[in-house]
Amino acid sequence: MVSNLTKTRQASVHTLGCRLNQSESQLIREKLAVAGYEMTPFGERADLGIINTCTVTREAEAKCRQAIRQFIRRNPHAFTAVVGCYSQMGARAIAEISGVDLIIGNQDKLSVLDYVELGKNERPVIVRERIDQGDFSIRFVGDQPFNKRANLKIQDGCDFMCTFCIIPFARGRARSREYHNLLAEAQSLAARGVREIVLTGVNIGTYASEGLDIVSLVDRLDVVPGIARIRISSIEPTTIPTDLFERMRSADHALLPYLHIPMQSGSNRILRQMRRKYTVEDFTDFIAQAAEAVPDLCLGTDILAGFPGERGEEFTETCQTFLNNPFAYGHVFPYSEREGTIAAKRAEQVPVPERQRRCAYLRRLGAQKRHDYYERHLGRTLEVLFEDQRDGFWPGYTGNYIRVVCSSSDDLTNRRARVRLDRAGAEFVEGTILEMID
Ligand code: SF4
Structure with missing residues (x-):
């Protein structure tokens, strides 16, 4: 098998889930290219398929299984590697799919190529129960021509343990990427023509490495020659230093006026049960302060619909909080029971069709909010x-x-x-x- 792979060298990488997964897939693609593989779009013929998976909801896992089966159906003789969060949490279910050659959890996914070289017969499952703690660096920063907006991974894992969330189990505890290691990647991206970098991670407001926090980090990246824009991706409400506002407002700083802050619910009772670290009032006061401090700010949010015990009145509170605050858009997700989380054990699960109905309603509100946001800027x-x-x-x-x-x-x-x-x-x-x- 190894010789077949080295002869044809067609590989495709498919990514499910978040921006962090996208940034890791990009690193995997660049490693493949350096190793001599030609990249082909997912769905076309390939000798090697790497599916970088997500476990955030049941729907996400179903989409992963579908993508894996689709790849194997079209490429029955290819080498199929499944990596990422679903591998970490659901290796057994993935192993049941006939044709999967390799399953790698989150700790080792960037080394996937080393395991591919073992060949088809080994069928290893590399999933570590405990993910390493402490700062980390990524040894490979890629050297392929690349000239678009790029994700830059600065952090991984989370310590917050919200009751619905599987991420602390799938990606481990919070840890930051060593500053000099991520700086090298930022410089390399800029040298290859990237103008905008998007800082990604699971809980990036907790970034702490080599004496730097998220504010000093964006200041250091601001002076990297060639980088015109720095965008902070999703950031937890209680972790956003207000010192970021003046940088977002300033035309001389590369930090963009953009904040995606997950609200999850507009009901204090539900927020408490989710073990979120804020009340609705804390949240709305903070975004009002942000919107006032940064006039051009785009504010986005995530909302979880149908959390266990969410009654009609709490859903209405969430809709009203979403409508009455200066959000430009909302990403809406149906609650999904994740095994091992506190919320999954709760008795009062909202029926799935009702979760979907609430999602559909919030998404309609979200479409209206986005359109209003766009209209407000016409003529500018x-x-x-x-x-x-x-x-x-x-x-x-x-x-x-x-x-x-x-x-x-x-x-x-x-x-x-x-x-x-x-x-x-x-x-x-x-x-x-x-x-x-x-
Ligand atoms: S802050 Fe909460 S929702 Fe976000 S990754 Fe951590 S545990 Fe999950």
Whole structure:
């Protein structure tokens, strides 16, 4: 098998779940490319398939199993490796899928290629029960040409132990990536043309390494030549230093005016049962303070619908809190029992169809909020960083996370422009380029 792999060298990596998984998949892809594999899109023929999985809900796990089966069906002779959070928590279920050659948990997933080289006959399961603590570094930072927005992993794991969440079990306790190690990757990304880096992790507000916290970290990254934008991905409500606000407001700092803060529920009773570390009042006071301090701020949130014991009145409180606060959008998830968590043992589980009904309702509110957010910005001129051309148009994001689409006969890939926002649709705003910045 090894010789077959080295001869053909077609590999595809498929990612499910969060931005942190995406950043780890990117590192795996770059390792594969350096080892001589040619990357093919998932779904096409490949000799090696790596499925980087998620365990956050039952639906996520079902999608992982579906993706694994799909890969094996299309590539019955390929080497199939399953890595990540679902491998960590559900190795036994994955091993039952005929055709899986390798299962690797979170600790070792970036070393997946070393195990692939063992060949098909070994069928190892590399899942460590305890994930290493303490700061960590990533030995490989990649050297492939790459010139778009890039995720930069700065942290992993979480100590908060919210009662619904499997992540502290799947990814272990909170630990930070060594500053000099992540700086090397940031410099390498910038040297390859990346303009925007997105700081990712599970609980990134708790970042602490080499005497730096999240504020001093963004200051250090701000001066890396070539990095024009720094975006903080999802960050826990009680971990956000207000010192970030002046940096988000300043045109001279690369930190973008964007905060994605998971609220989870708008009911104090439910927040207590989730063991979240704040009340609704703490949360709404904080976002009001943030919105006032950073006029252009985009505020997004996560909401969990149908937590055990959530009654109609508490769901209504959540809807009202979502509606009455300055959110630009919300990501809504149905509660899902995760084995081993406190909430999964609760007697008052909300029936699944009711969870889905509540989700659908919140998502409708979310679509309206997003549209209102887009409309509020019409007529303004904002900086957009463009991505690859799609369907003849150029998509990109403003600093405050408005999806903008423009038409141009020029190549705008990875370039910035000042764009007037003209028309708001459900998913994006149509804009007119007034001036190229670079
Ligand atoms: S803060 Fe809570 S919800 Fe977020 S990863 Fe940690 S335990 Fe899970």
